[in-house]
Amino acid sequence: MGKDIREDIAWAQINKDVLKSLESPRRMYWVILFIAIAMIGVAVGSEVYQYQTGMGVSNKNNSHVWGLYIATFIFWIGMSHSGTLLSAILHLMHADWRKPIYRFAEAMTTFSLMTAGLFVLVHLGRLWMVYYVMPYPNERWVWPNFQSPLVWDMFAIATYLSSSVLFLYVGMIPDLAICRDNIHAGWRKKLYTVMSLGWEGTDRQWRNFRITYLTIACFLIPLAVSVHSIVASDFAMSNMPGWHVTSFPPYFVAGALYSGCAAIITLFIILRYVFKFEEYMTLPIMKKLVRLTFAIAMVWTYLNLIEFASVWYGHDQTAKDQLIFKATGPYAPFFWAMIFFGSILPLMLAFKRFQTHLPILFIVSILLNVGMWLERWMIIAPSFAHGHYPWTWDHDQWPSLVQWGIVFGSFGWFTLLFMVFCKVFPSVSMYEVKEMVYHRSLALKHKPAVKGDY
Amino acid sequence: MIENSFNRRGFLKVLGWGGATVALSGCGNTSVEDGKEFVTSYVQTADYIIPSIGTYFNSTCAQCDAGCGIMGRVREGRVLKLEGNPKSSINNGKMCGLGQAGVQAHYNPDRIREPLLRNGDKGEAITWEKALGLINEKVGGVKAENIAFLTGGVSGHVKALLKNYLDALGSGHHYVYEAVAPSIMRAANKKAYGIEMPRLRLDKAKVIVSFGADFLGAWISPVHFSQQYARFRKADNGERGVLVQVESKMTLTGANADRWLAIRPGTEGILALGLINALAAAGLSVPGDVAAVVKEYTTDRVSKDTGVSTEHIGRLAALLKERSPSLVIAGSAAEGYAHGSQNATAIALLNQVLGNVGKTVEAPSSVPFPQMAPATGNRLALQSLNDNVAQDKVKVLFTYGVNPVFTAPASMKLKENLKKVPFKVVFAHYMDETALEADLVLPLNSALEDWATAMPEYVAEGAQLNIQQPLMEKLYPGTLGMGDILLALLKQRRPDEYKGYEDFYSYLRSAMVSNKGALGGLATDDDTFWDATLSHGVVKLAGTPVNMSGSPSAKGLVVPGPFAEDSAYPFHLIPAVSASLRDGRNANEPWLQESPDPLTTIVWDSWVEMHPKTAAKLGIVEGDIVEVASRSGAIKAQAYVFTGIHPDVISVPLGNGHEALGRYAKGIGVNAFKILDSVFDKETGELAMHETRVKVSKAGQRVVIVKDEGPAGGNQMGRKIAVRMSSNKVNLSGEV
Amino acid sequence: MSITNLLENWSDFRQQHPSDERPHREYKWAMSIDLDSCTGCNACSVACYAENNLPVVGKEKFAHGHSHHWIRIERYWDNDGREFADQGAQFLPMLCQHCESAPCETVCPVGATNHTADGLNSQVYNRCVGSRYCNANCPYKARYFNWYDYPTTDNVWPEPMNQQLNPDVTVRGKGVMEKCTFCVQRLTVAKSNARSAGRSVLDGEVQTACQQVCPTGAISFGNLVDPLAKVGKQWMTQQVELNKDKQAKDAEEKAVKLRGYRILEELRTYPSVMYLEQLRESAI
Known part of the structure; x- marks a missing residue:
């Protein structure tokens, strides 16, 4: 087992390596950016068509009132969780290995929330009336329905998004100052100057910074758990068979962490390759990340089995019918694919030889997320297809290209945001990597002959 | 509901002055969207007309021949909804879905709006004057026996006028045709009980x-x-x-x-x-x-x-x-x-x-005015007309209230034979299959804008004359009522007798008022009688029960044994008459098309019903397009498999399969009338509707049937939704 | 509703199970449907189209499950593997059950669907944002969404068919949820007339469109609070209590049974529609 990071990297080298990632993009960057924008174009076109014509073009119907939009909404909300896990939880636990990778994970959190939020809008039949869900004072004193989980959702997501943005930004201030100091002119200079809020690295600034950062981290953890629990309440609070399950909130949180970790692995590999961050995004860190992912995968599997088992033992024949339907009906291939990608495939991650094999990890991490996306879809579609009322069952309604187009475009939107972020802001936290190198060298000084993991 | 003491005519005049523009302008009395504004004055209206409150007027449903009394809800000069007339003993305030859809026959966007004269393949709009003149010229140019009238079941004053017109022409050729009618039962009843319709x-x-x-x-x-x-x-x-x-x-x-x-x-x-x-x-x-x-x-x-x-x-x-x-x-x-x-x-x-x-x-009641008693139809009438047409015995043909080109079996070759008739006049609401063959198409008022009387064949109590009155101003100035047309034609032939009547309304009113004694208005003055008649919508007639004769006798009764197997055409075809589409005349009313068939829940299409055993034998599953071929032709439709049918039987619903009749009917489903074999009842000569033998084969494609029923079919999957119990377990007398 | 009002009277605004402590004072509209009289003829459904401006969506949209029939006739078979459906079909008119503890009401984010004082489950079209959560939570799937903008869709209400539209009922645009209203436009008129006359609505004074048309009179509708109302008497004789999720009569096995039941009552929705079981003769 190697070291998480080399202790002899010069601080100037760290600055240089990271700042290099902000320099003028290569041609491939523009190509991918263009593809991302084209994907967004598809989504915008689909949405305009749907907005003009009516929700019917999405091939939803009176049985399948929700479709890919809500499934993908949960998926993106889920994605946002591991940013919080890596930056906030591991920060509180003083896990040093998170330091080189938390910045982009946090960015991912913010951007996936921004993507998820769009799905709420796209989903609404009367998008132009969306402000009705907000409790704004009005002359008729009409309030939203505070009993509705959707209103909780609105609050939870809005709070989570603003907190994540704040957390990302606050954590970036020392780095923004480094950027400011290394650039001499242009819009970037102005941007970094404004955004670094006059950071000079004084003692008082660092002290205040630490307290602020810690406070937000503490605040963010319960928030992250609650957000996905509330999203789970959308389902658990309803009376749809298959949704009306008490274990849904932890199940959703576990699923969220799971898909987030898998996404971090994917982005880790991409950034390491593209920005040549081998020195910072090292294989030992990857190994820890993979082990974490494996553990969460097993938690998720366990909760999944609990859900099945509780349906199985329960007296609710309707829910039982629905579980059997998922496993044997027209959705069976997707259901079993979900089980395979979500529970069987991650078993690979238990083997050391795969834990650092980047090409395999890259593919597996994407497949894990496919599994997690299927999980969300398997919550939505088969439940609507096979609910309480047999007369209105509908096993034939599949999402139209309009729905797929918007889902497809959401990945473009996320990619665009992320790529712009990588070129404008340092995607590796310079000051924390320096801290890590420093810790490492201190440790070496005090315990010179330690072998193996730090 | 307005009981009496208003003047119907006055109301229409008010509409004519103030409301006609409303009725014609679209929805509501102000329409600013397209830059036009109509301001309706209610200053001169009758005091019972209150803007924004519906007023009910009684009339008679014309959607089928049952003759239910209806009550039209009229608001701002538009008829909005039909309810049952509680005063009619036939329906006592209730209705069926078909009757409800009567407003869609009236507001149908595919109605013909002016008389059309054939010019090559096209219809050319002409004036009524010219159209009626043309008819006069044509009927004058042929021998009286070469003029034929083909109608559906008619009764009341229109029937009387029609008879007078035929008399005036000197011809008695009136064929009363109903594609779907219990005519064999009528004959059997006549034999057994001495009356057709007990x-x-x-x-x-x-x-x-x-x-x-x-x-x-x-x-x-x-x-x-x-x-x-x-x-x-x-x-x-x-x-x-x-x-x-x-x-x-x-x-x-x-x-x-x-x-x-x-x-x-x-x-x-x-x-x-x-x-x-x-x-x-x-x-x-x-x-x-x-x-x-x-x-x-x-x-x-x-x-x-x-x-x-x-x-x-x-x-x-x-x-x-x-x-x-x-x-x-x-x-x-x-x-x-x-x-x-x-x-x-x-x-x-x-x-x-x-x-x-x-x-x-x-025993039913006798009808005091036999000239208005319903002329019931059968399929034999069409067969005889067709024979006469084929022998060039018909030179001028009038068609009213039926669509024989659609409902005649292909084996009859009616459409081809009709080409031999030099002048064909069709009175129609829509361009149906028969109107397409016509030389002159005369557009009729809808049943909700026309005057008529009707005497249904089956009356619940006593005898009854139904009043059909306009519920609103005509939608199109170019349409006329059947009564008005007949009156105009009669004026050509017998001007002295009819010149006193300005229009059919005045004829009807005077005919009713002059007989008010027999119509239950002996003690009242003319206006009161007339107003009361209109406000009730039905007139009870004094009839006496007719005698039922006949004692049980099996004399001459021979019932043949079951059908022999036919290996070439192994199945019996049952052309099913559905409650909403009947013989197809209402197929252009979208509420009916979208109202699921009660048993299969299929909408907007035709289908082929078969038993699961039959389907298994033929390797057919639900949604397979199958070809149903008789000796007279073949149709293709989707297969529906269920257990409400005998395994020897294939059933196709009637009513769909139109090649015309407007946007809601054209091209929907298949027409099972077409493949019926020419087999006739031995005693009455009627076309035997269920006698056709067919073979069924898969045509290759498979579709998803459009129906309300879901993938669970009629299964409740163990949930307590529609529950049934044995009747000996309950005490119904204790219920409310 | 001011904030103080909201906070002080929170328990009144909250959705609660119906209970005897909070009875309906003046009106509680309810229905009963006799499945032994219902012949499945569909007249009620067509009457509803006529009264409530329901769009005819056409074959293609119907195929996609976009139909609007606020009252639909379901047809069930009870063959048990026999060769023929020799006891006929079971027809069931399904409409919004106007649940007293309606699952749709609690989940609507904007409160577009509410319970009215006279026990209706109301739908405020203007307030609806189209999240469709109400439909997702409706166990009867009796809610219908406007997947398209039917007033502007070809051949839904082409000139002059739009003249048939009932001016008393909103023509809904795209993106809002709709469902059976118990013909609230008729109820409002009847209530207002009765109020002018200084009394409450009499039994039979107001009919829903489906009830009015039903040829066999299978549907009764009225005010459950009114002791003279037929519907109340029916509920009473059938021993179906509005505020119970388990009926006492179901607990015991009796020789003579009562036919009244409510669909999916065990979900504790407290529906306002009681059905009477279909009967079949055992002697044949």
């Missing part, structure tokens, strides 16, 4: 055995029978009537039966005779000659011939013996064969033997 008292019966009579769906007067059915099921004393339906293809009535017996097609008469035999064996007194005839119909033999189990025959006979009075009805399923008359006679005999005549089969 009054059936479902509500008095304790057991009803219906041989394919869909009295809850499409048979004679379904709304009336449905009301009786409700009392039959839940009598005041709490006794619940038992309905047994015997048929080869389940009808809506069959779906409501306590026992639905799938019978081998055509063997209904055998079962009826078998039941008489079983009843005689159980001690019911049966006249000697009947007993002699039925004695060979032992339960075992009948069961073998009909496919109905001996157990069910025994229980049915026991039930009929035990619970009296009962009622046995012969419906279209029993009478649709070459031996249909024999079947219907055997069934009538069963009724007589059971002693139901006079109890549940009652």
